[in-house]
Amino acid sequence: MRxxxxxxxxxxxxxxxxxxxxxxxxxxxIRAGSLVDPRTGSARANQVIVIRGDRIEAVRDSSAxxxxxxxxxxxxxxxxxxxxxxxxxHIFLQGEDPAEGGYDANILKYxxxxxAARAAVAARRALEQxxxxxxxxxxxxxxxxxxxxxxxxxxxxxxGPRLFVATRAISTTGGYPLxxxxxxxxxxxxxxxxxxxxxxxxxxxxxxxxxxxxxKVYMTHRSWAGDNGELISQPTLTLDELKAVVDETHGWRxxxxxxxxxGVGLQxxxxxxxxxxxxxxxxxxxxxxxxKRQGTWYCPTLAVYYTDWAPANTPEGQRDRLRASAHExxxxxxxxxxxRIVFGTDMGGIKxxxxxxxxxxxxxxxxxxxxxxxxxxxxxxxxMLGMAGKLGAITAGAYADIIAVSGDPxxxxxxxxxVRFIMKxxxxxxxxxx
Numbered sequence: 001m002r003x004x005x006x007x008x009x010x011x012x013x014x015x016x017x018x019x020x021x022x023x024x025x026x027x028x029x030i031r032a033g034s035l036v037d038p039r040t041g042s043a044r045a046n047q048v049i050v051i052r053g054d055r056i057e058a059v060r061d062s063s064a065x066x067x068x069x070x071x072x073x074x075x076x077x078x079x080x081x082x083x084x085x086x087x088x089x090h091i092f093l094q095g096e097d098p099a100e101g102g103y104d105a106n107i108l109k110y111x112x113x114x115x116a117a118r119a120a121v122a123a124r125r126a127l128e129q130x131x132x133x134x135x136x137x138x139x140x141x142x143x144x145x146x147x148x149x150x151x152x153x154x155x156x157x158x159x160g161p162r163l164f165v166a167t168r169a170i171s172t173t174g175g176y177p178l179x180x181x182x183x184x185x186x187x188x189x190x191x192x193x194x195x196x197x198x199x200x201x202x203x204x205x206x207x208x209x210x211x212x213x214x215x216k217v218y219m220t221h222r223s224w225a226g227d228n229g230e231l232i233s234q235p236t237l238t239l240d241e242l243k244a245v246v247d248e249t250h251g252w253r254x255x256x257x258x259x260x261x262x263g264v265g266l267q268x269x270x271x272x273x274x275x276x277x278x279x280x281x282x283x284x285x286x287x288x289x290x291x292k293r294q295g296t297w298y299c300p301t302l303a304v305y306y307t308d309w310a311p312a313n314t315p316e317g318q319r320d321r322l323r324a325s326a327h328e329x330x331x332x333x334x335x336x337x338x339x340r341i342v343f344g345t346d347m348g349g350i351k352x353x354x355x356x357x358x359x360x361x362x363x364x365x366x367x368x369x370x371x372x373x374x375x376x377x378x379x380x381x382x383x384m385l386g387m388a389g390k391l392g393a394i395t396a397g398a399y400a401d402i403i404a405v406s407g408d409p410x411x412x413x414x415x416x417x418x419v420r421f422i423m424k425x426x427x428x429x430x431x432x433x434x
């Protein structure tokens with residue numbers, strides 16, 4: 001009896017070990033007519049992508065065939081590439097119409113459940129355009145709502161991209177809406193307000209504790225055209241305030257994104273050690289050199305600055321046009337200097353019903369080659385997110401985030417407006433039409 005039980009347990013242990021070592025998950029093989037490698041800007045013909053579960057197991061020539069028992073997805077007439085990454089979005093904004101209350105209505109009128117429902121739709125729309133990952137840079141007064149949306153996506157309750165979230169963001173007194181109301185009223189703000197290094201460090205700790213993947217700080221607020229036609233931006237956090245945020249966040253092994261238009265605020269962002277500059281409308285040659293030296297990421301968000309211009313003969317209209325023209329120069333200088341650029345749209349500032357891929361059009365129109373624009377939305381963004389080799393690439397060990405288009409995006413970035421096939425984590429979101 002004792003020997004029988006011993007044999008039973010030996011067999012059970014061996015079976016458990018075999019089960020633990022056996023590959024798990026559904027086996028899929030994608031036949032790719034052309035497979036783009038964004039890192040090199042090249043493509044290989046007739047490849048097979050082997051997927052098990054949510055990861056890519058192997059990539060090989062089609063002459064090797066497909067694994068036995070694999071479900072085959074035929075994209076042999078398509079160009080296959082990694083899922084796209086938008087590094088600057090706001091799913092809790094909807095490109096608010098001033099006639100309907102604008103930004104303020106979000107906070108003063110709409111309940112959080114309503115805003116969360118719209119955020120869920122925004123996330124789905126991003127995924128349906130082939131953007132399988134978003135870095136969402138604050139909830140604009142919706143607190144930690146992005147944490148909830150991220151959890152709902154990860155648990156399969158709603159469809160959406162992988163989310164890297166910044167929760168509430170940080171600015172200073174006088175540095176963010178809501179503004180312009182009677183001074184005796186205490187109104188909510190679109191960000192967490194903190195003044196002094198102690199408060200800014202505490203705000204970062206709170207957001208990190210509640211699940212922020214990134215911390216976002218507003219280093220500038222308003223901007224306007226100066227008397228000599230220069231762009232002037234109101235600085236917010238002092239250098240000491242920012243350094244407290246960066247020190248705390250880096251201690252948690254997370255990163256800091258800095259909203260910075262120009263001038264003193266942008267300089268403080270660089271001196272304080274921010275990991276990414278958001279927007280960067282007017283960057284001086286010295287600041288470009290500092291970004292290059294420090295390895296600072298640049299997320300320009302071009303397209304949003306061509307929307308909703310005020311009349312040209314107004315101060316606001318002059319500012320709007322100056323923003324766009326200065327931005328074009330900064331973007332070109334950053335490209336020429338080899339600054340690390342990532343694709344970002346500021347969607348939410350733009351209505352989610354508009355195409356996310358319009359940012360590719362702006363980048364290419366300003367001189368970026370289509371392979372570089374694609375690299376900004378794949379391997380560059382993945383590296384900035386700390387996910388190199390896991391996102392933004394079709395290689396063994398990466399997540400099976402895969403899209404397909406009909407034409408060649410290495411020659412024509414407009415092909416990315418029409419994504420025919422979408423897979424996220426091994427799950428088909430959209431099948432290619434015949």
